[in-house]
Amino acid sequence: MPKKLTKEEETARVLNMYSRERELRNDGISVIAGVDEAGRGPLAGAVFAAAVVFDGDEVILGLNDSKKLSEKRREELYDIICEKAAAYAVFSVDEKRIDDINILNATFEAMRGAVSALAVTPQYALIDGNRISGMSVSCETIVKGDAKSASIAAASILAKVSRDRYICALAEKYPEYGFGKHKGYGTKEHIEAILKYGPCEIHRKTFLKKILGEQK
DSSP states (O other): OOOOHHHHHHHHHHHHTTTHHHHHHHHHOOOOOOEEEEEESSSOOEEEEEEEEEEOOOTTTEEEEEESSSHHHHHHHHHHHHHOOOOEEEEEEOHHHHHOOHHHHHHHHHHHHHHSSSOOOOSEEEEEEEEEOSSSSEEEEEEEEGTTTTHHHHHHHHHHHHHHHHHHHHHHHHHGHHHHHHOOOOOOOHHHHHHOOOOTTTGGGGGOOOOOOOHH
């Protein structure tokens, strides 16, 4: 188990995550958006992306890659980020669009949509990953950026919480698939439900070809 940091150590850790943002501000770029996605891998539902702009080095204790946080902690941080961000936006691209243009292009579309939906126009965007296409503002990609950039980490939390809330709401409409438990990912339980009941409206048909093909 990782050592629990003191408040001072945690503050220093979070401030260190603003190193790239600080470099950009020193170059005169003051409005910087962190961008990340959630939901590329699931077999069902939309892919989500979020964009977050902070006004300076906003210290939010616990800020980190959403995958390293518990669901409860993500929910808590979601509210704090929304309160402290200078601007934020969440954008989703549904499963039908994913099937039409593929998940990579749908993810790029969601990221572009999140940036365009911001109440302020960023001068620059920091994007988690190693590829992006068609972004309307100057940008750079950062591999594992959600663990390196505070702005990207905040975006990863907003995207993850937003998508989890969305898929859990759909779990009530499609109770036989267990979406509330696995969030649409390809768990054994989920695959067994698909084979038993067939795909539902929110399943990504292009993601099921191998699963359904194996049964023929």
